[in-house]
Structures are given as C-alpha cells and as structure tokens.
Amino acid sequence: MDLELILLNFPYFVAIILFSMGTLIVLTQPNLVKKVIGINIMETSIFLFFIAVGNMHGGVPPIYDPQFPDALYVNPLPSVLMLTGIVVSFSVTAFALALIVKLYIYYGTVCAPNFMKLK
Amino acid sequence: MDRVDLDTIKMLPFYCVIIPLIASFCMPVLARWKKEYCAPFTTAVTAAVFIITIIIGNHVIKGRAISYAVSGWRPPWGIEILVDPLSAVMMMLIAGISLCIMVYSFAAVKYELERIVSGWYYTAFLLCFSGMIGLVVSNDLFNMYVLIEITGISACALVAAKGTRLSTEAALKYLLLATVGSGFILFGIGFIYMITGHLNITFIAIELAQVRDQYPILIWTTLSFFVVGFGVKAALFPLHLWLPDAHSSAPSPSSAILSSLVVKVYIIAFVKILLIAFGLEIFHETFIRHLIIVLAVIAMLAGSFFAFVQIELKRRLAYSTVAQIGYVFLGIGLGTPWGLAAGMLHIVVHAFMKTCLFLCAGAIAYQTGRKKVNEFTGLGYLMPFTMGAFTISAFSMVGIPLFGGFISKYGLALGSLEADLPLLILVIILSGLLNATYYFPMIGQAYFSQDGDSNHGEHGSNEAQKKFKRDEIPLSMLIPIVVVALGVIYLGIFPGTILKFINQTVAVLL
Numbered sequence: 137m138d139l140e141l142i143l144l145n146f147p148y149f150v151a152i153i154l155f156s157m158g159t160l161i162v163l164t165q166p167n168l169v170k171k172v173i174g175i176n177i178m179e180t181s182i183f184l185f186f187i188a189v190g191n192m193h194g195g196v197p198p199i200y201d202p203q204f205p206d207a208l209y210v211n212p213l214p215s216v217l218m219l220t221g222i223v224v225s226f227s228v229t230a231f232a233l234a235l236i237v238k239l240y241i242y243y244g245t246v247c248a249p250n251f252m253k254l255k
Numbered sequence: 256m257d258r259v260d261l262d263t264i265k266m267l268p269f270y271c272v273i274i275p276l277i278a279s280f281c282m283p284v285l286a287r288w289k290k291e292y293c294a295p296f297t298t299a300v301t302a303a304v305f306i307i308t309i310i311i312g313n314h315v316i317k318g319r320a321i322s323y324a325v326s327g328w329r330p331p332w333g334i335e336i337l338v339d340p341l342s343a344v345m346m347m348l349i350a351g352i353s354l355c356i357m358v359y360s361f362a363a364v365k366y367e368l369e370r371i372v373s374g375w376y377y378t379a380f381l382l383c384f385s386g387m388i389g390l391v392v393s394n395d396l397f398n399m400y401v402l403i404e405i406t407g408i409s410a411c412a413l414v415a416a417k418g419t420r421l422s423t424e425a426a427l428k429y430l431l432l433a434t435v436g437s438g439f440i441l442f443g444i445g446f447i448y449m450i451t452g453h454l455n456i457t458f459i460a461i462e463l464a465q466v467r468d469q470y471p472i473l474i475w476t477t478l479s480f481f482v483v484g485f486g487v488k489a490a491l492f493p494l495h496l497w498l499p500d501a502h503s504s505a506p507s508p509s510s511a512i513l514s515s516l517v518v519k520v521y522i523i524a525f526v527k528i529l530l531i532a533f534g535l536e537i538f539h540e541t542f543i544r545h546l547i548i549v550l551a552v553i554a555m556l557a558g559s560f561f562a563f564v565q566i567e568l569k570r571r572l573a574y575s576t577v578a579q580i581g582y583v584f585l586g587i588g589l590g591t592p593w594g595l596a597a598g599m600l601h602i603v604v605h606a607f608m609k610t611c612l613f614l615c616a617g618a619i620a621y622q623t624g625r626k627k628v629n630e631f632t633g634l635g636y637l638m639p640f641t642m643g644a645f646t647i648s649a650f651s652m653v654g655i656p657l658f659g660g661f662i663s664k665y666g667l668a669l670g671s672l673e674a675d676l677p678l679l680i681l682v683i684i685l686s687g688l689l690n691a692t693y694y695f696p697m698i699g700q701a702y703f704s705q706d707g708d709s710n711h712g713e714h715g716s717n718e719a720q721k722k723f724k725r726d727e728i729p730l731s732m733l734i735p736i737v738v739v740a741l742g743v744i745y746l747g748i749f750p751g752t753i754l755k756f757i758n759q760t761v762a763v764l765l
Contacts, residue, residue, distance in 0.1 A: 155442065162435055171431055178438045182445065189449045214448065217397050221441065224404045228434050231408060235415060235427040242420050 147188035154181030168236045168246045172229055179225040183218045190214035265323045267311050268338050271304050271346065272389040279381035286374020294364070297377045298357045301384065305350035308343070308388075315343040316756060322394075330394075330455050337394035337457075341599060341760035344753060345391045345523055349516055352606050353384050355735035359614055360508045362729040366621055367506040372416050379412035383512065387520045396444045396454045396532075399524055403440065403488070407433040410517045413509040414501045425500035432497045436487030443480035446473060447532070459532045467537060478533065478543050485525040489518045491584060492554030495577045499561075502573035507617025510569060514576045514613060515606040522583055522602065529587070530595075530764045538590060547588035552682050554581030559689035568616050568628050571693060572609065575652065578686060579605045585679070586667055592758075592765050594670025599757045601663035604651065604746050608660060611648040611739040615641050618728045618736060628697055635702035638726040640733055642701050644740035649694035651743045654687040659746035 142149070154177055161174025190211035198209040240246055278300045286293050315321060321338040324330060338346070357380070364373050386406035393399050411433065415426035448454060450470050451462035467474060483494070490498040498518070502510045529538060538544060558578030565571040579601070586598015618641045619634065620626055635642045651658035664683055671679035726733055746753065 155438070159435060159438075162431055168427070175431065175434050175438075178435070179441075182438060182441050185442065185445050186448075189445060214445075220397070220401060224401065227408060228404070228430065231411065232427065232430050232434075235423055235430065238423050239420075239427065242423070 144193075147184060147191075151181045151185035151188065154178070154184070157181075166248050168239070168248055169233075171248075172232045172236070175232070176225065176229060179221065179228075183221055186214040186218050186221070264311070264314050265321055267307050268321060268336050268346070268392045269323055269325065271307055271311075271350075272336075272385050272392070274304060275300055275381045275385035275388070279378050279385065282378040282381060283374055286377070290370070290374060293374050293377045294357075294361050297381060298354070298361075300381065301350065301354045301357050304384075304388070305347070305354050308346040308350045311338060312343045312347050312756070315340050316759075318759070331453060331458055334398045335394040335455055335457075336392050338392050339760050339763070340756040341523070341526075342391050344603065344756040345520070346388055348603055348606055349384070349387050349391065349520070352515055352610050352739075353380075353512065355739055356508050356511050356610065356614070359511075359617070359732050359735040361731040363506065363508050363617055363621070363732060367508075367617075368416055369418060372418060376413070376416045379409045379416065380512070382409035383413060383517065387516055390520045391523055394456050394527075396447065396456065396459070396528070398454075400437065400441055400444055403437055403521070403524070406517060406520065407437060407488070410513055411501075413513065414505040416509065417504065417506050419504070421500075422504040422506075425497075425504040429497045429501040432487055432494075436484045436494075439480050439484030439487070441484075443477050443484060446477040446480065450474070450477070456527060456532045460534055463532065463537070464534060474533070474537060475541060478529075478537075478541060481525065481528060482543065482546065485521050486550070488521040489525065489584075490577055490580055491550055492557055492577060492581060493550070495554070495558075495580075498577060499570055499573040502576065503567060503570040507569070507613055507620070510573070510617075511610045511613035514573065515610040518576070518580060519583070519602045519606060522580075522587070526587060526599075535590070535765065544588045544590055547584055548676075548679075551581045551583075551585035551588055552679070554578060554584065555682060555686040556689070559686055559693070563689065563693045566627055566629070568619075568626055568697075569613070571628055572612050572616060575612075575690070575693075576605075576609060578690070579609070579652075581686075582663065582667060582683075585683075586663075586670060589667070589670040589674045589676070589679075590765070591670045591673035592761055593666050593673055595765065596754060596757050596761045597663045597666025597670055599761070600666060600750065600753060601660075603753050604659035604663050604743070607739055607742045607746060608648040608651050611644050611736060611743060612652075614732070614736050614739065615645040615648070618726070618732050621732065622727050628693075629700070631697050631700040632704040633701070635698075636723055638728070639723050640726050641728070641736060642698075644736045645701075646698050647740045647743055649698055651747065652694060653691045657744070657747045659743045659750070661747060662750040 158174045158178025158181060161177065162171050165171050165174060190213060192208055192210050195208045195210035198212040236246055282293060285296060315338055323336045325334040325336060364376055368376055383406055386402045386409060389402040390399060390406060393402060411426045411430040414422055414429060447459060450466060450473060451459050453459045453462055486494045502514050505513060555578050558574055558581060562571045562574035565574055582601050583598045586594045586601060622638060651660035654660045654664040664687060668680045668683055671677060
C-alpha cells in the first residue's frame with residue numbers, strides 16, 4: 137500500500153487500533169477499574185475518529201474572518217457532536233465507578249474473578 | 256383542520272419526550288420533600304403521556320406522518336422528530352405498558368426496594384421512559400445515540416436500584432457491555448457521517464442511494480458495526496450475555512420494563528437505520544439478512560434450551576426473552592411484508608406477554624415468597640387471578656390460537672413462505688414446542704399437582720389447598736396484571752387494530 141496514503145489517513149488507523157485495544161481491555165481484563173479505563177480508551181478513539189472525519193487538509197478553525205471570506209474551514213459539526221460524546225462518556229464512567237465502589241464495599245476487592253458469581 | 260390545530264399536533268411528540276425528562280429532574284427534589292407523592296406524580300406524568308400518544312396515534316393512522324423540527328432548525332441541520340405509524344404504535348405501547356408497570360410499582364417498590372432509593376427509582380424510571388419514546392420518534396442519528404445512552408444508563412440504574420450484591424454486579428456487567436455496544440453504534444454513525452455528510456435518516460437514504468457504489472467495503476463495515484452494536488443492546492443471541500443476569504436480579508417492575516420495552520426500542524432504531532437509511536437494495540445485496548436470519552434461528556432454539564434448564568423463575572423468563580428477540584429479528588431478516596409486519600407485531604405481543612409474566616413472578620414472590628419454577632404447587636388455588644394471567648401469557652408464548660403469540664408466529668410462518676424459506680416454519684414450530692416444555696410444567700403443577708409431592712404442607716391440609724381463594728396481593732398489583740392479560744387476549748382476537756398501523760409503515764418500507 138502507498139506510504140503517502142497511510143500517512144494521510146494516519147488518524148483513522150490510530151482510531152481503529154485504539155478502539156480494538158479498548159474493546160479487548162473491557163472484555164478480557166479481570167480488574168474492574170481497568171475495564172472502565174478500557175471503556176474510556178474506546179470512547180476516546182471514537183472522538184478521535186469523528187474529529188478526523190471533520191478535518192480538512194489546510195483548513196482553518198471555523199471562525200468567520202472578514203479578511204478571508206472564502207477561506208477553507210474545518211467542519212465544526214463532528215467536534216461539537218463529540219462534546220456531547222464526552223459528556224456521555226463521563227457519565228458512564230462516573231456511574232460505573234460508583235457501582236465499583238459499592239462492589240468494593242461488599243467484597244473488599246475490585247478483581248472480578250474473585251467474586252463474580254454471574255458469568 | 257385549521258392551521259393552529261396542526262401546529263399543536265406537531266408539537267405533541269416533542270412534549271412526549273420533554274415532559275417525562277423534566278419530571279424526572281423534579282423527582283429527587285420531590286422525594287426529599289414528600290416521598291409519598293413520588294409514585295402518584297410519576298403515574299400522572301405517564302398517564303398524560305399515554306393520552307398524548309393516543310391523540311398522536313389517532314392523527315397518524317389517517318396517513319399523515321408528523322414531522323417536527325426541534326426549535327425551528329430545518330432537517331438537514333437540525334434535529335427532526337418523525338412519527339410514522341410504526342413509531343406511533345410503539346409510542347402507545349411504551350406509554351401504555353409503562354403506565355401498567357407504574358401502577359404495579361406502587362406496592363412493589365415499597366416491598367422490594369429500600370425506602371431511601373424509591374425517589375431515585377422513579378427518577379430512573381422517567382428518564383428511561385423519556386429516552387425510549389425519544390428513541391422511537393427521533394429521525395436524527397446522533398440524537399438517537401444520545402437517547403440510546405440515556406435509556407441504557409437509566410436501565411442500568413433500574414437494575415442497580417435493588418442494591419443487593421447480585422443486582423449491583425449485574426448492573427455493572429450490563430453497563431460495561433451496553434457501553435461497548437453503544438461505542439460500536441457511535442462508530443457506525445461516524446462511518447455514515449463520513450460517507451454521506453448527513454445525520455438525518457431521510458437525507459442519508461437519499462445520499463446513500465447515490466454514492467453506495469463508490470464505498471462498497473465501507474458500507475459493509477458500517478453495517479457490521481451496527482449489527483454488533485444493536486445486537487449487544489437488543490440481546491441478539493451470542494451477544495445476550497448480560498441479559499439473564501440483569502433481568503433476573505432486578506426488582507420485578509424493572510425486569511418487566513427492561514424485558515418488554517428497553518430491548519425492543521433498540522430493535523426499532525435498528526430497523527429504522529437498516530431499512531430506511533440503508534434502504535432495501537443494500538439490505539438485499541449484502542449478506543446482512545442471511546446473518547440476521549442465522550443468528551435469529553440460533554437465538555430461537557438456544558434461548559429456549561437455556562430457559563429450559565433454569566431453576567429460578569425470573570431467570571427462565573429472561574432466557575425466554577432471548578428466544579423471543581430471535582422471533583423479532585427473524586421477522587426483520589425475512590424482509591418480506593408479512594415477515595416484517597409479524598416481527599413488529601411480535602414486539603407488541605411480547606411486550607404484553609412478558610410484562611404479564613414478570614409482574615406475575617413479582618406477585619407470586621410478594622404473596623408466597625416462592626421464586627423457583629418447581630414451587631408452583633397449589634398456586635392456581637392460592638392466587639387464581641395471578642395464575643390465570645400467567646396461564647394466558649404462557650399459552651400466548653407457546654402460540655396457541657386465540658392468544659396474541661399465535662398471530663405473530665403465524666405471520667412469521669407466512670413470511671418465511673414469502674421469502675422461499677419453508678424450513679424456517681419447522682424452526683418456528685420447534686421453538687414453540689420448546690416454549691411449551693418449560694411453561695406447561697409450571698402451569699400443570701399450579702393446578703393439577705399430585706397431593707403426594709406437595710412440598711408446602713404449611714398451607715394446611717390438602718383439602719383446604721384445593722379451594723379457590725382470592726389473591727392476597729394489593730389491588731394496585733392485581734389490576735395491571737389483569738389488564739395486561741386481557742391485552743394479550745385482545746391482540747389474539749383482534750390483531751387488526753395494531754396491524755393496520757404496522758402495515759402502513761411496512762408498505763412504505765418494502
């Protein structure tokens with residue numbers, strides 16, 4: 137494959153690799169806190185992906201400047217969407233950590249195989 | 256109809272989403288001030304939304320879909336709310352079933368939850384309710400994602416509300432897997448935005464029809480991301496791992512709402528994306544429908560097998576949900592008018608049946624404390640109304656004529672004939688028989704158990720056990736059970752009312 141093409145699409149490759157890593161961490165790590173970190177890695181990779189989708193090569197931030205009326209702007213919509221995505225990710229993390237604290241009070245450990253009766 | 260009236264009607268779906276949302280934020284304050292007002296207030300909100308959905312349904316059935324641009328931003332840019340007949344019937348279903356469950360919760364929450372969490376329970380309930388209605392009516396993909404997360408997180412809160420070790424574990428497991436699922440969905444939305452540059456489903460459909468030849472591999476990738484994401488969310492068979500734990504360890508009103516509504520709204524969203532955004536040609540060209548049919552068939556059989564070996568009643572019901580989700584996905588996978596209509600009808604029927612079964616399970620635990628499937632001895636005489644409703648729902652689950660389940664299974668059989676896959680009829684019959692093998696023993700034990708194997712001698716002599724008594728559960732628990740059971744029979748005898756709505760949408764889709 138063309139090296140130029142890979143370099144141009146570098147953020148997409150990083151996003152996919154991070155997404156796979158995050159999913160793998162959620163599904164395989166026994167430690168519950170590490171699972172939550174895995175979820176965060178996964179969601180961050182999606183943010184990166186969206187922002188890469190909105191990016192234009194040679195684009196400028198989408199703030200209207202009367203001096204350059206026909207400048208090439210970066211698409212702001214994916215970045216704005218990802219603000220909401222960050223809020224969602226934050227609330228999921230908070231809720232998951234709250235549940236983990238509760239489980240820690242019950243069992244005295246955050247390592248799932250030590251107590252998880254549900255499989 | 257004059258102009259003002261039409262504008263009011265257009266706003267109504269938006270009110271359906273926003274009223275429960277605002278009410279849910281008032282709920283913690285209300286719980287701090289007057290705890291006993293929480294339940295009536297939530298019921299009033301749910302009832303108001305139910306009335307609004309009926310008005311919307313009456314309007315939509317005349318063939319006029321409601322489209323409303325939120326805060327005046329026109330569709331390609333703003334968020335659009337679109338109510339087609341399918342959405343309308345799902346809104347009515349969600350609001351109606353939620354109302355029944357809410358009335359049931361009056362007594363059940365006092366019995367099953369600690370007093371301190373009851374205010375938070377109603378908060379989560381209303382959030383989940385508003386998220387579900389929004390998911391059904393939204394026509395904007397990113398808005399859909401946000402509502403998926405609202406529904407998912409508040410559903411986890413409904414599971415965790417019980418506060419026991421098992422329910423906390425189950426809620427965490429549900430939360431982790433559901434977040435992985437919504438991550439996949441969001442990635443898929445990103446791909447769609449990359450291909451088309453739109454987030455509105457109507458515009459995506461137009462754009463995708465033009466450019467689909469340029470991105471064949473990307474469309475495959477997108478579809479597989481959506482199948483995995485919605486598969487986890489809706490508990491399609493190999494991805495169902497969270498469902499039995501979450502549904503069996505939750506309090507019974509929560510189990511009912513999770514099992515009958517929450518997993519279904521994801522299917523509606525999936526149908527919208529698959530059949531409207533991607534369109535029928537992509538659906539037929541890619542092998543997505545073969546994949547869905549295969550997974551659905553495995554789900555129908557394996558879900559029933561797993562349900563068969565469970566000892567705990569609610570766990571058995573939860574695995575039965577896995578099997579029934581298979582029917583719905585089979586209807587989608589067939590992709591023929593009858594198949595799709597029957598799949599959608601099965602969503603409605605299953606919502607009634609499974610609500611009834613879970614509420615009965617809660618009522619049985621409330622009166623007698625029995626939670627195992629082999630402890631039904633004499634229950635038919637001890638609680639005749641509850642067991643009557645249980646029997647009706649179980650018969651419907653098996654697919655006996657005159658009950659709702661028969662109609663949808665018959666429709667699925669017709670659909671598989673239309674799709675030239677007659678072998679699927681065998682699978683449908685086999686799955687129905689498997690349902691019979693695990694529902695009929697419970698009913699048989701409840702009514703006709705031999706005196707010898709009675710493990711519950713504490714209820715007096717056998718003669719006293721054989722007399723019908725009135726159920727000793729509160730009236731607020733009994734009425735929803737009876738209403739939902741009557742609904743199952745109504746759907747079995749007059750399915751046309753619902754099918755009229757569904758067929759209008761199906762005629763547009765196919």
